[in-house]
Amino acid sequence: MRFDTIIIGGGLASLVCGIRAREAGKNCLIVSAGQNALHFSSGTFGLLSRLPDGTEVAEPLKALSFLPATHPYSKIGVDKVAEYASATIGLFDSCGVGLHPAPAVGEGDFPINGYRLTPMGTFKPAWLAMEGVTLLPSKDELTWRNALIVNFSGFLDFNSLFIAEGLERKGVGCRVERVTLEEVERLRKNPTEMRSVGIARIMGKEKNWKEFGSKVKELLHGEDLVILPDVFGLDDRIVTKWIGEMLPAEVMFVGTMPPSVPGIRAQMRMKKRFESLGGTFLAGDTALDPAFDGDRVRSLRTVNLGSIELKADNFVLASGGLFGKGLESSPDRLSEPVFGLDVDYPADRSIWRDEDFFSIQPFAGIGVRCDDAFRPFRGGRVVENLYVAGSEVGGCNSLYEGSGAGVAILTAMSVAERILSGQ
Numbered sequence: 001m002r003f004d005t006i007i008i009g010g011g012l013a014s015l016v017c018g019i020r021a022r023e024a025g026k027n028c029l030i031v032s033a034g035q036n037a038l039h040f041s042s043g044t045f046g047l048l049s050r051l052p053d054g055t056e057v058a059e060p061l062k063a064l065s066f067l068p069a070t071h072p073y074s075k076i077g078v079d080k081v082a083e084y085a086s087a088t089i090g091l092f093d094s095c096g097v098g099l100h101p102a103p104a105v106g107e108g109d110f111p112i113n114g115y116r117l118t119p120m121g122t123f124k125p126a127w128l129a130m131e132g133v134t135l136l137p138s139k140d141e142l143t144w145r146n147a148l149i150v151n152f153s154g155f156l157d158f159n160s161l162f163i164a165e166g167l168e169r170k171g172v173g174c175r176v177e178r179v180t181l182e183e184v185e186r187l188r189k190n191p192t193e194m195r196s197v198g199i200a201r202i203m204g205k206e207k208n209w210k211e212f213g214s215k216v217k218e219l220l221h222g223e224d225l226v227i228l229p230d231v232f233g234l235d236d237r238i239v240t241k242w243i244g245e246m247l248p249a250e251v252m253f254v255g256t257m258p259p260s261v262p263g264i265r266a267q268m269r270m271k272k273r274f275e276s277l278g279g280t281f282l283a284g285d286t287a288l289d290p291a292f293d294g295d296r297v298r299s300l301r302t303v304n305l306g307s308i309e310l311k312a313d314n315f316v317l318a319s320g321g322l323f324g325k326g327l328e329s330s331p332d333r334l335s336e337p338v339f340g341l342d343v344d345y346p347a348d349r350s351i352w353r354d355e356d357f358f359s360i361q362p363f364a365g366i367g368v369r370c371d372d373a374f375r376p377f378r379g380g381r382v383v384e385n386l387y388v389a390g391s392e393v394g395g396c397n398s399l400y401e402g403s404g405a406g407v408a409i410l411t412a413m414s415v416a417e418r419i420l421s422g423q
């Protein structure tokens with residue numbers, strides 16, 4: 001089988017690259033082994049909120065010049081980062097995934113980080129939020145006096161007390177309540193079903209979200225903020241809009257423990273967009289066994305397709321780094337399992353991680369070594385028709401910098417543009 005482009009990985013980077021390639025009419029295949037980081041998403045995207053030296057960043061584009069030359073944003077270049085960042089909302093909009101920044105602070109088109117309330121009751125910076133997810137312009141000047149936090153009886157993946165503690169520290173009085181719904185109660189018989197997605201499926205039925213909304217309304221006693229677990233709108237975010245409009249208070253949906261309902265919804269919609277453009281998505285399959293012609297990849301195979309050779313002009317590796325199994329770790333080395341690419345990591349394993357959990361964790365910055373066009377090295381030589389995108393790319397510690405989605409989306413756009421322009 002022959003394609004113009006074969007992409008390995010089913011996450012954010014892979015889908016953005018695939019959609020761009022299909023929009024330009026390229027015959028494109030995505031091979032996706034399994035779950036990706038969107039299933040764990042906070043419902044917000046980070047572009048850059050901290051520099052490697054720890055300096056906090058409010059306006060990501062203004063901080064790009066402080067990044068090292070090896071950083072993916074430095075390789076993309078300041079102008080292109082700005083161009084791709086401003087194209088992001090439109091690309092997701094075409095998939096039916098609404099994204100919005102924090103309400104504008106100041107003037108101009110530059111992205112400014114907002115803040116989301118985390119399930120731990122803290123405030124974390126973010127660039128864009130998915131529909132229904134609130135981004136605040138400030139983490140200190142909260143405008144609410146009193147909040148009602150409502151959970152489902154027996155739902156342990158949403159800790160209302162942590163959220164209440166966090167808000168109370170900022171001067172917002174909190175009251176915690178629980179709602180019991182007959183259909184959700186049935187899930188409790190099997191503890192593995194009482195998860196965010198199980199509840200979201202039940203809340204996808206109009207009868208249930210209307211009943212839930214009415215019960216929350218009855219619980220309100222003049223609070224100006226209602227906080228709910230983000231388990232609504234797996235298929236359609238109209239539910240979050242409806243609940244927001246029917247309650248006489250501001251409504252904030254706060255992320256639960258994984259799986260992430262807004263993240264899964266975004267992934268499903270992006271996949272649908274890719275397929276509706278004519279792309280082929282092999283779900284639950286693993287790419288392996290590449291064949292090379294000198295410094296070019298000729299083909300690869302997959303577990304499910306057996307001996308069938310999948311050939312392409314260009315290949316993209318967006319296999320998610322350590323988290324996505326795009327990198328493998330053994331006691332003494334780290335390796336890239338599909339192509340055997342060169343990986344940058346400290347030889348001394350004892351410094352791969354820091355004892356202080358909240359400090360910068362070096363292992364999270366480990367990735368494949370690439371040139372400035374995101375072409376990887378193999379045995380010290382550039383692989384000419386292979387590109388790397390997303391968290392598989394080395395040169396940055398996205399976890400520490402708050403740049404995860406930004407690096408995934410922007411490297412994918414950059415790689416797609418290079419492939420399309422034949423660079």
Ligand SMILES: Cc1cc2nc3c(=O)[nH]c(=O)nc-3n(C[C@H](O)[C@H](O)[C@H](O)COP(=O)(O)OP(=O)(O)OC[C@H]3O[C@@H](n4cnc5c(N)ncnc54)[C@H](O)[C@@H]3O)c2cc1C
Pocket residue numbers: 008009010011012013014031032033034035036037038040041042043044045046047285286287288318319320321323324325326338389390391392398402403404405406408
């Ligand atoms: C738990 C977690 C939560 C995060 N939450 C956020 C957040 O809320 N906001 C944010 O900005 N960033 C977040 N990030 C950062 C995140 O890395 C990026 O946002 C982004 O989603 C990464 O996308 P990706 O496509 O590079 O990798 P992934 O999403 O990890 O996707 C990699 C894919 O490659 C597949 N794969 C691997 N090997 C093969 C193979 N051989 N064949 C076929 N498929 C293969 C995997 O199965 C997976 O589907 C989070 C990261 C993690 C680990």
